[in-house]
Amino acid sequence: MKRLKNAKKQYDDIEIPSELQSVVEKSIQEARRKHIKNAPFKKWGIGVAAAASLFIASVNVSPALAQSLSSVPVLGSIVQVVTIQEIKIAEDSYNADLKIPSVTGLDNKELENRLNEKYTAENKALYEDFQKDMEALKEAGGGHLGVASTYEVVTDTEDILSISRYEVNTVGSSSTTMRTDTIDKKNQILITLPSLFKDDAYIEAISTYLKDEMAKQMANDSDKTYWIDDKEEIGFEFEAIRPDQTFSITADHKLTISFDKYEVAPGYMGVVTFEIPTEVIAEHLISNYYIK
Amino acid sequence: MTKKEKYQLVENYIIENQNTLYRLAYSYVKNKENALDIVQESIFKALKSIDQLNEIGYLKTWLYRIVINTSLDFIKKHGRMQAMDDDVLHSFMPEQRDVEKNYDLYEAIDHLKEPYKTIIVLRYFEDLKIDEIAEIQNENTNTIKTRLYAALRKLRIKMEEKVEA
Numbered sequence: 001m002k003r004l005k006n007a008k009k010q011y012d013d014i015e016i017p018s019e020l021q022s023v024v025e026k027s028i029q030e031a032r033r034k035h036i037k038n039a040p041f042k043k044w045g046i047g048v049a050a051a052a053s054l055f056i057a058s059v060n061v062s063p064a065l066a067q068s069l070s071s072v073p074v075l076g077s078i079v080q081v082v083t084i085q086e087i088k089i090a091e092d093s094y095n096a097d098l099k100i101p102s103v104t105g106l107d108n109k110e111l112e113n114r115l116n117e118k119y120t121a122e123n124k125a126l127y128e129d130f131q132k133d134m135e136a137l138k139e140a141g142g143g144h145l146g147v148a149s150t151y152e153v154v155t156d157t158e159d160i161l162s163i164s165r166y167e168v169n170t171v172g173s174s175s176t177t178m179r180t181d182t183i184d185k186k187n188q189i190l191i192t193l194p195s196l197f198k199d200d201a202y203i204e205a206i207s208t209y210l211k212d213e214m215a216k217q218m219a220n221d222s223d224k225t226y227w228i229d230d231k232e233e234i235g236f237e238f239e240a241i242r243p244d245q246t247f248s249i250t251a252d253h254k255l256t257i258s259f260d261k262y263e264v265a266p267g268y269m270g271v272v273t274f275e276i277p278t279e280v281i282a283e284h285l286i287s288n289y290y291i292k
Numbered sequence: 293m294t295k296k297e298k299y300q301l302v303e304n305y306i307i308e309n310q311n312t313l314y315r316l317a318y319s320y321v322k323n324k325e326n327a328l329d330i331v332q333e334s335i336f337k338a339l340k341s342i343d344q345l346n347e348i349g350y351l352k353t354w355l356y357r358i359v360i361n362t363s364l365d366f367i368k369k370h371g372r373m374q375a376m377d378d379d380v381l382h383s384f385m386p387e388q389r390d391v392e393k394n395y396d397l398y399e400a401i402d403h404l405k406e407p408y409k410t411i412i413v414l415r416y417f418e419d420l421k422i423d424e425i426a427e428i429q430n431e432n433t434n435t436i437k438t439r440l441y442a443a444l445r446k447l448r449i450k451m452e453e454k455v456e457a
Contacts, residue, residue, distance in 0.1 A: 007398040011417040014315045024310045027332045031339035
C-alpha cells in the first residue's frame with residue numbers, strides 16, 4: 001500500500017497550470033450565455049416509450065393545428081414557425097434532444113403540410129437512428145451518444161421566411177449539419193437555389209467567389225482555416241458548391257451560402273456561412289425580385 | 293431550490309473543485325492543453341445538462357462522471373497521447389533510480405484498461421468511496437469491488453487492507 005500512497009503523491013503533484021482558473025471562469029460564462037440564449041424555449045421531457053407514439057401523433061396533429069389556426073379570422077395571413085414538439089431522452093450517456101418546427105399560417109396548405117411533414121420525418125429518422133445506435137452501443141457494453149436538433153428562423157420579413165434546421169450528432173466529437181428552407185410568403189412558394197438563376201453558371205460564379213473569399217479570410221486572420229489548397233492531400237478540398245447548396249436570403253435581399261461543419265473547414269470553424277455580394281451573381285439571376 | 297440557485301451551486305462547486313477536475317482529466321490525457329480542453333468541455337456539458345442532475349447530493353459523482361466520460365471520449369478519438377512530460381522523462385534517468393519503482397506503479401496504473409484504471413484512480417487517488425464509484429460507473433457496489441480486486445491483482449499489489457465500502 002505504500003507504493004500506492006507514493007503513486008497518489010505523484011497524482012497529487014500534477015501541476016495545476018496558471019491558466020486553469022481563467023479557463024474555468026470563461027467556460028462558466030460561456031455556458032451561462034448559451035443557457036440564457038436557449039432559455040426562451042419551453043422544454044419538457046417525455047418518456048422514451050411515449051416519444052414513439054407522439055411522433056406518429058404529430059404528423060396528424062400539425063395539419064389539424066394549422067387548420068384551426070387558419071380558421072381564426074386574422075388580418076392578412078400570419079405565417080409563423082412554432083415548436084410543435086420536443087423529444088428528450090436523457091439516459092446516462094445517451095442523450096437526445098429533438099426540437100421539431102412547424103410552419104403555420106400559410107394559405108398554400110399543400111406547401112405547409114409538405115414542409116411540416118418533412119420536418120417531422122427528418123426528426124423521426126434522427127430518433128430512429130439514435131435508438132438503433134443506442135441499442136447497438138448498449139449491447140457492445142456502453143458508450144456515449146448524443147443527437148440534437150433545433151431550428152432557427154434566420155429571416156422573417158414581409159416577403160421571405162427562412163428556417164434553418166440544425167442536427168448535431170455526438171459520438172466522441174460532434175458533427176453539425178444545417179438545412180434551410182426559404183419561403184416566398186407573398187407567392188407562397190418554396191424557393192430553391194437553382195430557381196433563382198437562369199442556368200447552372202451560378203455554381204461556378206459563386207464557387208470562384210468563395211474560394212477567393214476563403215483565401216482572403218485566411219490571409220487576414222490566422223485563426224481561420226478553410227480547405228481550399230489541398231497541401232496535405234486530405235482529399236476533401238473545396239472545389240464547388242453543390243447545385244442545391246444550403247442557402248438563405250437575408251432581410252436586405254442578399255444571398256447567403258452555408259456549409260456544414262467539416263464540409264469546407266476543420267471542425268472548430270463549425271457551420272460557416274458566407275454572404276454573396278449581389279454583383280458576383282447579378283448577371284446570372286433571373287430577376288432581382290428576391291436578391292438585390 | 294430555484295433553477296438559478298441550482299446553477300449557482302453547480303458553478304460554485306466547479307470553481308471550488310477546479311484543481312480536482314483538472315487532475316482527473318490530466319490523468320487520462322497526460323497533457324496540459326488537452327486537460328484544459330476537457331475541463332472546458334466538461335463544464336459546458338455539465339451546465340447544459342444540469343436538468344439531468346435530479347438530486348444535488350449526486351453533484352460530485354455526476355461531475356466526476358462527466359469529466360471521466362469526456363476524457364475517455366477524447367482518448368477514443370485521438371488515441372493515447374505519448375507525451376513525454378518532465379515527470380516521465382526524469383523517471384528514465386539513471387540518477388532517479390530510487391524513485392523509479394513508484395513511477396513504475398503510477399505508469400502501470402495508467403496503462404490499466406478501462407474501467408480498472410478509473411476505479412483505481414477514483415478509489416486511491418481521489419479517495420472516493422466504493423458506492424460513489426459505483427454511482428459514477430453506473431454499476432452496483434459488488435461489481436466495483438470485484439473490479440477493484442481484479443485491478444489490484446493486475447497491478448500485483450499485495451493487499452494490506454481490505455477494500456472498504
